[in-house]
Amino acid sequence: MERRELLAILGSAAVAAPAKVDIANYKPRFFSETEYSKLDRLTEALIPSDGTPGAHEAGVRYYIDTVLHYADPSAQRMWREGLAKHETIEQLAADATFFRTFKFLAVEAYALSAEGQKHFGYKGNTAIPEFKPRC
Amino acid sequence: MPNPRFDAVIVGSGPGGGIAAYVLATAGLKVALVEMGRRLRPGADYNAHANPYDALDRRLSQGKPGAISSVWNDYSERDHYTGVGDNPRHGQLRALGGRSLCWAGHCLRFGPLDYKQWPISYADAAPYYDKAERFMQVHGTKDGLSNLPDGVFEKAVPMRCPERMLKSGVERLKQKGRKMEFVAQRKAIPTESKPGGRTVCHYCGHCMRGCDVDSKYTSANTPIPKALATGNLKLFTESTMTRIRMSKDGAKVVGIEYATASGERLELDCRALVLACSTIETARQLLIHGIGNSSGTVGKYLTSHFGVTVAGLFPGLKNRDASNDDGTDYYHSLLTGLYWDKPNPNFEGTYQVQSGAGLHPTKLFIKDAPGWGSSFKRALKELNTIHASMNMQGSLLISSKKFVDLDPAAKDKFGLPLPRIHLHYEDSDLAMARDMVATCEEVILAAGGEIYSRPRDIAREGLVIDGNHWVGTCRMGRDKKTSVVNTEGQSHDIPNLFISDASVFAAYPEKNPTLTNVALSWRTNDRIVEKFRRREV
Numbered sequence: 001m002e003r004r005e006l007l008a009i010l011g012s013a014a015v016a017a018p019a020k021v022d023i024a025n026y027k028p029r030f031f032s033e034t035e036y037s038k039l040d041r042l043t044e045a046l047i048p049s050d051g052t053p054g055a056h057e058a059g060v061r062y063y064i065d066t067v068l069h070y071a072d073p074s075a076q077r078m079w080r081e082g083l084a085k086h087e088t089i090e091q092l093a094a095d096a097t098f099f100r101t102f103k104f105l106a107v108e109a110y111a112l113s114a115e116g117q118k119h120f121g122y123k124g125n126t127a128i129p130e131f132k133p134r135c
Numbered sequence: 136m137p138n139p140r141f142d143a144v145i146v147g148s149g150p151g152g153g154i155a156a157y158v159l160a161t162a163g164l165k166v167a168l169v170e171m172g173r174r175l176r177p178g179a180d181y182n183a184h185a186n187p188y189d190a191l192d193r194r195l196s197q198g199k200p201g202a203i204s205s206v207w208n209d210y211s212e213r214d215h216y217t218g219v220g221d222n223p224r225h226g227q228l229r230a231l232g233g234r235s236l237c238w239a240g241h242c243l244r245f246g247p248l249d250y251k252q253w254p255i256s257y258a259d260a261a262p263y264y265d266k267a268e269r270f271m272q273v274h275g276t277k278d279g280l281s282n283l284p285d286g287v288f289e290k291a292v293p294m295r296c297p298e299r300m301l302k303s304g305v306e307r308l309k310q311k312g313r314k315m316e317f318v319a320q321r322k323a324i325p326t327e328s329k330p331g332g333r334t335v336c337h338y339c340g341h342c343m344r345g346c347d348v349d350s351k352y353t354s355a356n357t358p359i360p361k362a363l364a365t366g367n368l369k370l371f372t373e374s375t376m377t378r379i380r381m382s383k384d385g386a387k388v389v390g391i392e393y394a395t396a397s398g399e400r401l402e403l404d405c406r407a408l409v410l411a412c413s414t415i416e417t418a419r420q421l422l423i424h425g426i427g428n429s430s431g432t433v434g435k436y437l438t439s440h441f442g443v444t445v446a447g448l449f450p451g452l453k454n455r456d457a458s459n460d461d462g463t464d465y466y467h468s469l470l471t472g473l474y475w476d477k478p479n480p481n482f483e484g485t486y487q488v489q490s491g492a493g494l495h496p497t498k499l500f501i502k503d504a505p506g507w508g509s510s511f512k513r514a515l516k517e518l519n520t521i522h523a524s525m526n527m528q529g530s531l532l533i534s535s536k537k538f539v540d541l542d543p544a545a546k547d548k549f550g551l552p553l554p555r556i557h558l559h560y561e562d563s564d565l566a567m568a569r570d571m572v573a574t575c576e577e578v579i580l581a582a583g584g585e586i587y588s589r590p591r592d593i594a595r596e597g598l599v600i601d602g603n604h605w606v607g608t609c610r611m612g613r614d615k616k617t618s619v620v621n622t623e624g625q626s627h628d629i630p631n632l633f634i635s636d637a638s639v640f641a642a643y644p645e646k647n648p649t650l651t652n653v654a655l656s657w658r659t660n661d662r663i664v665e666k667f668r669r670r671e672v
Contacts, residue, residue: 017182018189050509059188063202070195089507104502107515111496112187112202120516122494124461125184127337131462135296135455 023059030068030076035083036061043106045089053115055106060116063109137404141167141369142667144391144405146376146420149233150649151636151656152411153354154267158660159409160362164667167403168359168368169393171375172210172229175236177349177356181206183341183497203497206230206345207237216415216554217542221595223558224602225415231372232355233413234603235649239343239464240322240351241489242273243646246282248475252642254613254622257284263654271352271653272332275321282475283318283646289327291319292336295460297492297523298468300449304582305470315574316472320489323352323650324463333357340461340495371403377549379408379424387631394549407631407663407672411656414638418539418608419554421619427609427626433619434539436607437556438643441600442486442527443568446500446587447579449521457520460493467491470525470578471645482567486529487645488575494519501587522587525578527571528601530643532563539608560595568593606648609638624659631672635659 028036043055043064055061068079082098085091093099110116142164145155156168175181182190187202194202199209206228213226228234244264247257261284268287275288294302305317324336324346336350349356362368371393377400378392390404410417418434421427470488478485500522504514531537536559541552572589579586590597612618615627620639626632635656637648666672 017185018193020186021188021192023188046507047512048508050512052512054512063188063191066191066195093507100503107499107502111499114186114188117496119512120494120496120519121458122496123458124495125339125341126459127339128459129337131292131336131338133293133295133456133460135299135452 021062023062026062028061028065030065035080036065038083038087039064042083042086042089042092042102046103046106047110052119055110058110058113058115060106060109060113063112064105067105138390138402139167139369140404141165142405143167143407143409143663144169144403145409145411145635146391147233147411147413147416147636148231148354148359149228149411149413149636150235150238150354150652152409153232153235153358154653154656155409155411155635155660156362156368157358158657159663160365160367162664164367164664166362166368167371167405168362169371169374169376169391169403170231170233171227171373172231172233173372174231174355175206175210175345177345178347181209181345182347183344184339184347204344205237207343211237215547216556217545219555219557220536220559221598222600223556224600225554225556225605226602227413227416230355231359231370232353235353236345236355237343238603238649239466240324241466241647242268242271242275242286242321242323242650243469243487244284244286245644245646245651246284246475248282249642249644249646254611254618254641260651260654260658263658264650266657267650267654270357271323271650272325272329273321273323273650274326276319278316278318280316280318280472283316283471286321288321289325292322292326292463292467294319294468295462295492296452296455296457297449297521298490300452300582300584301447301468301470301490301523301525301578304578304580304584307581308577314472314474314476315470317468317470320463320467320469322463324350336463338459338462340464340493341497342464344497375549376412376420377551379420379426381424381426385426387629407633407667409633409635409660409663411635413636414605414608415539415554415556417634417636417638419541419552421609422539422541423551427619427628427632429628430616430618432610432617434608435535436533436610437537437539437605438531438533438607439601440528440604440645441531441560441564441568441598442529443572443590443593443598444524444526445572445575445579445589446522446524447582447584448518448587449523449582449584451583452521453517455520457494461495462493465491465493465495465498466526470575473574479567479570481570482563483532484530484567485645486527486567486571488525488527488571490523490525492523500524518587523579523584525575527568527575528645528647529564529567529571530645532561533607533642534561536561558600560598564598565593565595568598604648606637606640606643609634610641611639612641623662624655625662633659633663
């Protein structure tokens with residue numbers, strides 16, 4: 001494949017691209033400011049910044065707040081009550097059911113973020129001329 | 136004003152209806168294609184390359200699930216049936232191209248052994264597989280296997296490292312006398328630039344969500360545009376067939392009635408009707424109208440694929456470069472060749488196992504690890520880097536407990552009965568799933584890996600039916616007492632009614648249905664053209 005073709009492919013993906021989200025200035029819509037700070041702290045404890053970006057840099061809190069803003073009431077209740085019960089990651093981890101829910105959404109949010117993808121060393125979702133895994 | 140009149144009306148634009156439109160229009164027939172959905176614009180109506188964070192709010196606010204577009208999640212209708220028994224699933228993709236938009240592209244020929252259960256032979260189908268593969272631009276490796284015949288292939292796409300490990304396990308088991316094979320997948324995704332062909336794959340891994348650049352074959356990007364270019368095809372999108380109109384004596388079809396997007400009822404006249412509404416919906420239409428069913432077998436012989444998943448880890452691969460394993464979506468490889476010659480005494484039929492690996496964020500296989508903090512974070516990366524998963528695709532036993540009929544109560548918005556799908560797994564099905572788990576564990580261990588996850592127990596509740604792989608319900612046969620259509624896809628009862636979808640399959644091997652659907656639909660529509668030339672319609 002020619003470079004020109006690759007650019008055409010990537011260009012086509014830009015059709016109707018949504019606006020860039022501004023996570024630093026985002027005001028939570030589901031959580032209160034206090035809950036939102038706690039969410040940020042607990043997700044960062046789950047996925048810390050330690051040489052590669054952590055949950056805070058990835059914007060995981062934005063993703064989770066937005067998902068819950070549109071979620072059904074039972075999921076909203078589970079998250080609100082789950083967060084209210086725990087102050088530390090140790091306490092959260094002892095609550096097996098909620099911890100599992102918490103991890104799954106936090107990991108989804110992290111893996112889909114540009115910063116999280118740096119941790120995974122992921123360079124995909126792009127155009128390459130040939131698929132050639134090195135083993 | 137008289138009704139618009141066509142040589143042929145085709146209902147449904149999925150894999151079968153799309154190729155029907157191409158074959159008939161190219162031969163010079165005047166064709167109408169009736170599709171309930173609209174035409175989607177790749178890269179706009181679906182766009183898996185979009186940044187998930189930027190897209191999230193807009194998608195959720197529009198009621199679309201998840202951060203990344205998916206034609207199946209965004210445009211399917213999944214409640215247009217009533218399920219009975221072991222959780223049958225069924226959906227329709229409301230768009231031009233139907234479910235050819237959301238398929239994985241896997242193209243596996245049914246083999247000579249498979250056709251022994253059919254009224255036609257592999258030799259009858261083979262020339263149409265050649266045509267279909269060339270037309271669909273299938274890539275693959277010539278493996279020389281007896282019951283997974285080689286075809287017309289573009290340059291193959293290699294397996295990822297963990298999948299190559301699985302292959303090494305299979306090679307070891309073969310040396311011990313086990314009958315199995317491990318091969319690269321064959322898919323309708325071009326790897327070579329051809330004049331008039333589609334864009335070469337750019338290996339982003341979003342094939343099933345809908346290919347933004349139309350590399351993957353769909354009815355909407357290949358046969359329908361080519362048919363439109365002849366000037367002989369007229370598209371009726373956002374149009375739902377509400378009635379098949381019969382002659383006064385009930386001997387032949389004279390046309391259809393359809394509802395437009397605004398609810399207006401209009402009619403089309405035709406000399407031949409080609410139903411390509413899907414296995415479930417085509418059967419439903421015949422049952423609603425009480426036509427084509429002198430055998431009483433419409434809705435019967437229903438089957439699909441079902442499965443379970445086993446995953447393994449290969450710790451030796453932890454330093455491998457997994458940075459861009461996206462490729463042509465998740466499954467690049469296939470465990471096959473099981474029980475072809477010598478059936479397993481515990482179950483009927485056989486299975487294949489599609490296998491995959493990689494770090495694609497939208498399909499991160501392992502989302503949990505023990506604990507939290509840096510060790511958790513490291514484990515997430517490492518486990519996903521070294522994993523391979525194996526997903527069984529087995530053919531369900533055909534039995535009197537699996538069939539489609541009409542719901543006596545529930546109706547659609549046009550007042551027509553919904554289809555009712557009856558699924559009850561048999562002991563044979565459960566035995567097959569148990570064998571699959573044992574085989575996959577053997578392969579992973581023989582390859583030097585360890586088991587990461589497996590179903591704890593095989594129970595009816597744990598099996599997953601493939602709601603997009605239903606076949607049967609209008610099966611082909613030579614005897615009009617036991618089948619719905621003849622070997623050319625023509626109704627035994629109504630000479631100008633044809634079926635051009637996977638409902639005509641006479642039996643079902645472990646292999647994916649679409650290539651055979653396209654090949655046999657091509658064959659059926661060639662026969663329709665001949666009948667027009669001989670003035671038999």
